[in-house]
Amino acid sequence: MAVDGSNPTRIMVAVNESNVLGYPHASTSSRGAFEWTLDKIIRNNYSGFKLLFLHVEVPDIGGFDGSGITGASRPHFNNEKCKDLGTRGFQLLEYFIKKCNEIGVACEACARIGDPKEVICDEVKRVQPDFLVVGSRGLGPFQKVFIGTVSEFCVKHAECPVIAIKRSQAQTPADPAED
Numbered sequence: 544m545a546v547d548g549s550n551p552t553r554i555m556v557a558v559n560e561s562n563v564l565g566y567p568h569a570s571t572s573s574r575g576a577f578e579w580t581l582d583k584i585i586r587n588n589y590s591g592f593k594l595l596f597l598h599v600e601v602p603d604i605g606g607f608d609g610s611g612i613t614g615a616s617r618p619h620f621n622n623e624k625c626k627d628l629g630t631r632g633f634q635l636l637e638y639f640i641k642k643c644n645e646i647g648v649a650c651e652a653c654a655r656i657g658d659p660k661e662v663i664c665d666e667v668k669r670v671q672p673d674f675l676v677v678g679s680r681g682l683g684p685f686q687k688v689f690i691g692t693v694s695e696f697c698v699k700h701a702e703c704p705v706i707a708i709k710r711s712q713a714q715t716p717a718d719p720a721e722d
Contacts, residue, residue, distance in 0.1 A: 551593040551649060554580060555672035555703075557663050557693070558598050560635050569638055572678025576708040577639060580676050581646070589647045596639045596652040597666050598632045599659040660696035667701045674704040 558573040569577070585592045632654040643650040655662045667675055679694040694707040 551591055553593050553595055553670075553672045554584065555595040555597055555667060555670060555675045556580060556639070557659070557675065557677045557697070558596055558635065558639060559659070559678075560598075560632075569635060570678065571710055572708070574678075575710055576676050576678035577642070579708045581648070585648060590649075593649040593651070594639075594643060595670060595672055596636055596650060597663060598635050598652070598654045599662040600632045600654060600656050601659065602656055660693045660700075663693065663697055664700045664702070667697075667703050672703055674706060675701050676706045676708065679707045679709045 556573075556577055558577070559570050561568050561570040580594070636652040636654060640650055640652055653666070655666065663675070663677070675697060677694045677697050679692065694705075698705045698707055
């Protein structure tokens with residue numbers, strides 16, 4: 544944690560959209576990872592941390608135009624390029640930025656296009672956060688074979704400490720692949 548006069552601890556939080564109808568809204572796993580980070584790490588030390596939100600849009604899904612990076616910092620999400628982006632990824636990131644602005648936590652956000660597990664690890668290497676927080680859907684061994692898990696890949700390959708936050712039992716749907 545940052546001490547007065549030092550640089551804030553930079554936490555990258557990988558977020559994704561829900562695959563349940565009603566988009567755009569954050570997935571249960573992403574919201575859980577974000578809320579856990581606020582409750583267990585940041586607590587009330589808002590000036591000691593900076594959250595770096597990363598959303599990776601899978602190619603050809605949702606009309607993401609591949610514009611690359613979108614950026615924002617407290618108190619406004621006002622980058623001109625972002626206003627014109629109009630993508631679902633932008634709307635997702637806006638949810639997290641708004642929450643940070645409400646409580647006074649510094650933040651930035653970017654959206655990328657590609658394979659989420661690869662892009663997250665590449666961004667960790669480029670940005671060099673103090674650690675990475677990812678949500679985990681809690682898939683069983685059979686589902687992991689067919690679906691794969693981004694969180695497991697990041698734990699093994701990201702070049703920084705990784706915290707994978709599992710969904711609570713109450714948040715787990717009948718089909719764990721739903722998020």
